[in-house]
Structure formats: C-alpha cells, structure tokens
Amino acid sequence: MKILVSRMVANIAARGRSLGNHFAWWSRWFPPAPTVDANRFQGDRDPYPDHWKEFPRPWSAGQAVESEALRATLAALPDRWRQVVILRDVDGRPAAEVAAATGLTAEQQRDVLNRSRELLREELHRGRERSRGGS
Amino acid sequence: MITSVATTPRTLARRLLPLQIGVALQGLILWVPIEKLFMTQIGFDAASVGVMAAAYAAVTPLLEVPSGILADRWSRSWVMILGCVALMISSLIGGLSHNVITYVIAAMVLGIYFAFSSGTVDSIVYDAVVEETGSNELYERWIGRVRAVESAAFVLSSLAGGVLAQYTSARLTYFVTVPLVGLAIIGFLLFDEPRLHQAAERVTLRSHVALTFRTMITSRAVVRVLLLAASAGLLTQAVFEFGPLWLVALAAPAVLYGPYWAALVSTLGVAGLLIGKLRLQRRLMLAVLIILPLGTALLLTWSRSLAVLVAAQVVLALVLAIIGIHSGRLLHDAVPSSIRAGVSSGAGTLTSLLFLPFSLVFGWAARENGVQRSGFLLTGAVVVVSVLLVVSFRASRSLAPVQVAVTAKEEAVEVTQRAHELACKQLVELVADYLDDALSPDLRARFEEHLAGCDGCTTYLSQTQQIIAELRNLSDAATPEHNR
Numbered sequence: 143m144k145i146l147v148s149r150m151v152a153n154i155a156a157r158g159r160s161l162g163n164h165f166a167w168w169s170r171w172f173p174p175a176p177t178v179d180a181n182r183f184q185g186d187r188d189p190y191p192d193h194w195k196e197f198p199r200p201w202s203a204g205q206a207v208e209s210e211a212l213r214a215t216l217a218a219l220p221d222r223w224r225q226v227v228i229l230r231d232v233d234g235r236p237a238a239e240v241a242a243a244t245g246l247t248a249e250q251q252r253d254v255l256n257r258s259r260e261l262l263r264e265e266l267h268r269g270r271e272r273s274r275g276g277s
Numbered sequence: 278m279i280t281s282v283a284t285t286p287r288t289l290a291r292r293l294l295p296l297q298i299g300v301a302l303q304g305l306i307l308w309v310p311i312e313k314l315f316m317t318q319i320g321f322d323a324a325s326v327g328v329m330a331a332a333y334a335a336v337t338p339l340l341e342v343p344s345g346i347l348a349d350r351w352s353r354s355w356v357m358i359l360g361c362v363a364l365m366i367s368s369l370i371g372g373l374s375h376n377v378i379t380y381v382i383a384a385m386v387l388g389i390y391f392a393f394s395s396g397t398v399d400s401i402v403y404d405a406v407v408e409e410t411g412s413n414e415l416y417e418r419w420i421g422r423v424r425a426v427e428s429a430a431f432v433l434s435s436l437a438g439g440v441l442a443q444y445t446s447a448r449l450t451y452f453v454t455v456p457l458v459g460l461a462i463i464g465f466l467l468f469d470e471p472r473l474h475q476a477a478e479r480v481t482l483r484s485h486v487a488l489t490f491r492t493m494i495t496s497r498a499v500v501r502v503l504l505l506a507a508s509a510g511l512l513t514q515a516v517f518e519f520g521p522l523w524l525v526a527l528a529a530p531a532v533l534y535g536p537y538w539a540a541l542v543s544t545l546g547v548a549g550l551l552i553g554k555l556r557l558q559r560r561l562m563l564a565v566l567i568i569l570p571l572g573t574a575l576l577l578t579w580s581r582s583l584a585v586l587v588a589a590q591v592v593l594a595l596v597l598a599i600i601g602i603h604s605g606r607l608l609h610d611a612v613p614s615s616i617r618a619g620v621s622s623g624a625g626t627l628t629s630l631l632f633l634p635f636s637l638v639f640g641w642a643a644r645e646n647g648v649q650r651s652g653f654l655l656t657g658a659v660v661v662v663s664v665l666l667v668v669s670f671r672a673s674r675s676l677a678p679v680q681v682a683v684t685a686k687e688e689a690v691e692v693t694q695r696a697h698e699l700a701c702k703q704l705v706e707l708v709a710d711y712l713d714d715a716l717s718p719d720l721r722a723r724f725e726e727h728l729a730g731c732d733g734c735t736t737y738l739s740q741t742q743q744i745i746a747e748l749r750n751l752s753d754a755a756t757p758e759h760n761r
Binding site: 176177178180183190191192193194197198199200201209212213216220222223226227231232233234237244245246247248249250251252253254255256257259260262263266267 | 407472473701702705708709710736741743749750
C-alpha cells in the first residue's frame with residue numbers, strides 16, 4: 143500500500159498550512175488561484191517583480207464590446223459564476239442582496255464576481271486579438 | 278474586508294456529498310490488511326514481495342503525468358472512474374491468482390489505479406471550492422473532510438477485511454471488494470464536476486517543467502528538504518510494505534491483521550492531529566524524533582514478541598508520519614507558490630525512485646537472512662533520515678517562519694501591509710472590491726496611487742468597466758438563460 147500511504151501522509155501535510163500534494167502533478171493543482179494568469183506578470187528575477195510583463199493592449203476607441211460574444215462567454219461560465227454576474231452586473235442588484243440570494247458571504251460573491259469579470263474580459267480580449275490578426 | 282472565518286455555502290456542501298460517498302466506497306478495499314498473508318499462501322517469499330513492490334513503484338510514476346494531463350483535458354470524474362475500474366480489475370486478478378506472476382500483474386494494475394486517483398480528488402475539491410465561493414480559502418477545510426472520510430473507510434475496511442479473512446478465506450476479501458468499488462462509480466457519476474480547468478488558458482508545459490526542475494536542482498535549501506521528504510517517505514513506504522512480513526514470520530492469526538493495519542493507518546491521522554500541538558523547533562523534540570525511530574527500528578531486528586513488534590511498527594509509523602508532514606511543510610515554505618505542487622510531486626517521484634531499489638534489496642535480504650535481520654536496513658534508513666533532520670533543523674532555526682497566504686487576495690492585502698507599493702499582480706485581485714467601494718481608505722488610496730502611475734492597470738480597469746457596462750446592456754435585450 144506504499145503509494146497510497148505516502149499519498150495520505152502528503153495529504154495530511156497539505157492540510158496543515160499550505161496546499162498541495164506530494165503526488166499531485168502541477169497540472170492538476172492550482173496554487174493560490176490568482177485571478178489573472180500568474181505568467182502575465184514578471185518573475186522574481188525580472189526588473190519589476192509582479193508587474194505586467196506586457197501591458198494589456200488597449201481596445202481601439204469607439205469599438206463597442208460585442209454583445210453576442212459576451213453573451214456566449216457568459217453562458218459558458220460555471221453556474222454559480224454566471225448566477226452572480228447576472229444578478230450583480232446584468233440586473234444591477236446590490237452586493238448584500240446578491241449575497242443573501244446566493245447563500246454566499248458578501249466577500250465570497252465579490253471574489254466570484256472579480257474572477258468572472260476577468261474571465262469575460264480575457265475571453266473578449268482574446269477574440270479581438272484574433273480578429274486583429276485575421277484582418 | 279478580508280474575513281478570516283469563511284462560511285461554507287450550503288450549495289458547496291451539497292455538491293461535494295456524492296464525491297465524498299464515492300471516495301468512501303473506493304476506500305473499502307477489504308484485502309489490504311491481509312494482502313501479505315494471502316501472498317505467502319500463493320507462493321510469495323520475501324524476495325518476490327520485494328519484486329512486486331518494485332514493479333508497482335515503477336508503474337505509478339510513469340502514469341502520473343499522463344493521467345494528470347488526461348484529467349485536465351478530458352474529465353476528472355471520468356479519470357476517477359477509470360481508477361475505480363483499474364482497482365476492480367486488480368482486485369479480481371489478485372483474487373483469482375494462484376501464483377506469483379498473476380499477482381504481480383494485479384499489483385501493476387493497482388499501480389494504474391494509484392496514478393489515476395492520486396491528486397485527482399484534490400484538484401476536484403479545489404476547483405469546486407473556487408467555483409462555489411470564488412476563492413480557495415475553504416479548500417483546506419474541505420480536503421480535510423474528504424480525507425477524514427477516506428481514512429475512516431480505510432480503518433473500517435481494515436477491521437472488516439481481517440474478520441472476513443479469519444472466518445471465510447483471504448481470497449474472498451478480493452472478490453467482495455469488487456462490487457463495493459463498483460458502487461463508488463455511481464457516486465462519481467452523480468457528482469457535478471467543476472469545469473474551471475476547461476475555461477482557463479494553460480501555461481506552456483515546457484517553461485513550467487523547466488522552472489520546476491531548475492528549482493529542485495539549484496537551490497540548496499530545496500535539495501536538503503527534498504531529500505528529507507523523500508527519505509522519510511521511503512521509510513514510511515517500507516514500514517507499510519514490509520511490516521506485515523514480521524507478522525507472517527511469527528504466524529500471526531488472520532484476524533489480527535485487521536486491527537494491526539487499522540492501527541498503522543490511523544497513525545497518519547493521529548500524526549495530522551498531533552503536528553499542530555508539537556513544538557518541532559525544540560531540541561528536545563528533535564531528540565525524541567531521532568531516538569524513538571532508532572529504538573523501534575532496533576526492536577524490530579531482535580524482538581520475537583508479537584505485541585512488541587506491532588507496537589514498535591506503530592510508533593515508528595507515527596514518528597515517520599510526523600516527520601513526513603513536517604518536511605512537506607518545510608518544502609512548501611522553501612519554494613514559490615507557482616511551482617509548489619510540481620516540486621512536491623518531485624519529492625513523491627524521488628521517493629518512488631528510491632523505493633524501487635530499496636524494496637529489491639530488502640526483499641532479497643529478508644529471504645537470505647530472515648525478515649528480522651533485514652530490519653537493519655530499516656535502521657540504516659532511520660539513520661539517514663535522522664541526519665537529514667538534524668541538518669534541516671539547524672538550517673531552519675536561522676530562518677523566520679514564512680507566512681503563507683491562503684488566497685490570492687489575502688496575499689495581495691498582505692503585500693500592501695508590508696510594502697507601501699502595490700504591484701499589478703495584487704491590484705487585479707482587488708478590482709471588484711474597489712468598484713464596490715469595499716476597500717479600506719488606506720488601501721483605496723494605494724490602489725488609486727498605483728493606477729495613476731501605471732498604464733497597464735489603467736487599461737485593465739477600463740476594460741473591466743467596459744465589460745460591466747456591456748453586461749448592463751444585456752439586461753435590456755432578452756437573454757435566453759436569464760429569467761427575471
């Protein structure tokens with residue numbers, strides 16, 4: 143029962159303070175789940191650690207956000223995330239009300255909101271970059 | 278602001294229930310406590326037990342990475358189900374075995390099960406928590422609960438397996454395991470799997486792997502702790518793998534194997550509970566952690582009393598579990614978060630690589646000289662662990678303990694408390710708080726100060742605001758998935 147056992151030891155270790163698992167390969171585990179991909183920021187050895195490697199490219203003025211693309215991306219979000227975004231940003235309900243409706247704390251619904259907005263932003267940004275390259 | 282005590286939303290608890298049921302049923306492997314007994318019945322000797330252990334220590338690391346990639350690209354629930362199928366096949370082949378060859382094949386199939394299931398539950402729980410709460414703050418609590426359910430299933434199956442083997446036959450425990458694990462599949466099928474990993478854009482594999490390996494090889498602090506973690510892991514595996522051979526040598530009755538195995542397995546949980554209460558920075562504690570395993574390993578080489586041997590193994594396993602947890606923590610503290618899991622899995626792989634030759638040598642020595650004499654190999658390994666423990670003890674005394682933030686946002690706030698300047702990476706975690714006007718006046722001032730001097734973050738914020746504006750517009754048009 144060798145591997146099972148060292149796995150359990152590792153798991154108890156993980157329970158202590160920091161996370162992770164001896165046998166969890168990196169791809170199956172995401173460290174302090176940052177909102178924006180950690181690779182977008184400079185590393186410890188770069189001149190400005192934790193600052194953008196490359197600034198997000200500004201969207202050209204006057205070009206509205208494509209509502210079709212936005213709606214499609216919104217539909218692809220995890221259920222809970224979509225629920226919070228619809229209540230907060232589409233319907234414009236206040237944080238406290240949304241927290242009560244979803245059973246989350248105000249803090250949790252804000253965390254969900256922050257991640258969802260970033261996912262939407264990133265997905266639409268990628269779509270624009272693609273169409274730029276195409277034209 | 279940041280709340281330290283987070284509450285679990287009911288939806289999260291409900292969602293994780295089928296997963297817990299699946300994990301519990303999957304833990305009901307009834308043949309585990311009497312495996313060594315059964316193996317000797319079908320013609321294994323100590324040396325071929327060593328070969329079997331090596332064969333299976335070789336399979337798992339090979340499949341770890343591919344199964345992880347499969348879980349990421351396809352479905353984690355289905356990877357768990359494949360693991361269940363491998364476990365069922367392995368139990369069936371094991372139960373039908375009448376010779377060494379077929380049992381070694383069963384062990385290799387079991388290796389597939391371990392590769393598929395190890396770490397997969399962790400990432401499922403992690404993503405489910407992030408999906409339901411937007412943060413990973415509750416991850417530790419929930420993975421702890423899932424592991425507690427799993428350990429309870431292990432203890433239960435140890436006791437039940439021993440009783441079943443005593444009153445029927447050892448072979449039957451293998452066959453009874455098959456339908457129980459089959460039921461676990463239903464639990465995994467009912468589970469609503471998180472799909473975050475499908476939405477996220479992946480990091481390039483090569484750069485991540487390169488960074489991981491560079492850290493493991495070049496940093497002396499990491500190498501030191503890595504060796505400690507791997508050698509403690511090796512010794513733990515050796516106790517669990519070869520410990521039952523002492524009972525076989527003394528012809529212990531089958532019914533004893535259950536409680537024996539349950540005691541051995543429970544040391545893992547007990548160590549987890551104890552570790553928070555022990556002061557591992559003290560010299561006295563260090564002395565205890567060295568003397569106890571040395572004493573118990575020596576006892577294993579000469580005692581002939583069943584009670585003494587079992588007690589010695591349990592104490593040895595307990596101390597090793599404590600050292601294992603401690604070294605895991607040291608390792609996590611020594612590496613940055615982005616490669617923490619990779620480096621930890623390096624420790625696991627290193628353990629397997631060390632265990633492979635160790636099990637062959639131990640098996641050969643146990644056959645030539647008897648299992649008691651080969652206990653000196655365990656003593657030798659204990660000495661190695663002790664030396665590494667002393668070395669890292671001296672090194673860690675000079676370092677201040679590192680506080681690890683639980684969530685990315687906590688990390689962001691911590692940074693702003695230490696240094697005045699906010700970095701872009703921290704700012705993006707606080708955007709929703711900023712727009713909701715939920716930041717403290719001080720943090721808000723720093724947020725705005727950073728914005729004033731950073732074009733990148735200004736663009737980022739304005740894009741986020743454009744998204745919010747457009748979302749608001751969606752409410753005027755009819756949205757199909759949205760009912761007022």
